[in-house]
Amino acid sequence: MPGSEYLRYVALGDSQTEGLGDGDETGGLRGWADRLADRLAETSPGLRYANLAVRGRLASQVHAEQLGPALALRPDLATVVAGVNDLLRPRFDADEVAGHLEAMFAELTAQGALVATLTFPDITRITPLARPAAPRAAALNQRIRAAALRHGVVVAETSHHAVVTDPRLWSRDRLHASPLGHERIAAAVAHALGLPGSGDDWTHPLPSPAAVPSGWRAAAVELRWAAAFLGPWLGRRLRGRSSGDGRTAKRPHLLPVAVLPAGNRPGGPVDGRGEPAGTA
Template sequence: MSKRLVAMGDSFTEGVGDDDPAAPNGVRGWADRVAEQLAAREPDFRYANLAIRGKLLPQVLGEQLEPGLALDPDLVSLYAGGNDLMRPKVDIDALLVAYETAVARIRATGARLILFTGVDGVEDPLFRTIRGRVAIYNELVRGIAARHDALLVDLWSMRQLCDRRFWAPDRLHLNALGHTEVAIEVLRVLGVEHPLTSPEPAPREVLSPAARRSQNLQWAREHALPWVRRRVKGESSGDAMAPKRPTLEPFGSASLPR
């Protein structure tokens, strides 16, 4: 059983979309849920989460890799690249060369490593435009995981995540239902028994064409345009953010934010 988990990455690992005002950075997420289950089985368990929203793959590796390894983890989760794939231009092969170098660095410490593929965005107009990029990224990640004996959580194969009811209103991040699904899959890959159950989403909302257009316009004003403005300015939603759990600390029912 793992005693020291360090999670690295971007908004996916930070937990954005799974709002919890009582939690650090105001979000919970799949990694916190996994940490809670591991802590319930290991009294000496400690957990750190260095992930920060908006980070590109080179930033995740440059800012989190060595500080994370300095914590001497025996289990690491790493996901990065999703924000890069959404840029107008991206060299996926070059990104994954750097990614594999980081994977080799982590595995050389003896720590177990969890990697992730990207989600299939087939049901969303925005994500569907980069579906081919994500598929290429995923194949490269699968090869890296195989070469370095890393555990792989295949989000692409989790077809329930194609259902937009598992996503936050910004359409970019999983909501609490989606993060719970990911936590369940991570625990399955780790071989850890747990009491978590797959959540049942609310019934699908049936909208008229006019109502759907209105909803899309509201989404564009509240989420899409601010995202575009930040990209034009070279800014990120995580520029003023600090890691939610920068050091290894106990994480159990007594310390779990609610």
């Protein structure tokens, strides 16, 4: 049941769960799942945590590559978040993507894990050029809710709140959350799980409105973004490449999570060697 003590937390997913946008390759990626593990450890001091997520993975790849190892770790809590990479591909089948998610929900819950997932925001409010993805995200969200209901999966409804598309919650590439965005995602999942001390603060708007360029400045911003991020992304797609080629999970084993004061968590959970996760 939500709000219980957890001993084994396993995160499955793609780049968002891996932590892109929160930290870097040299200092270690953190991300919302690491931040959630921190929160869990405050009330579950024996918690061990594994993160199997790898950037660039489609829902079918998360299913094929991560479900088996996750089941072998016998989690009592698992998060499954995938599908954004599918949304951005030329061919998208909401039923197929949701089918892979539901298969993971089914097997993990059948083994006794509590599973949590989340819905996706309308990214066209962040990236106007991604307009074709809006109905895709809505269709996938609808199927995620239905599958979650069938299997008793906890859903953090991030799609319902305007703040999730505040540009300050997103990194410069507009595809990955910023550190503040990852913190909000962790808070959303903690709230959905009913963790002690969690609440709906994550739904509140930031104190001051974001500065939004207009006119030619807005056009210039879009052109710079397209050159810096959209172009390379499309180039990888045309070459049949992925940002995750050759990569493996940053934290494939269940390792203890150090409980640090809330204001003193620069590197996320530490691994079994006492080093920040993801630095190896």
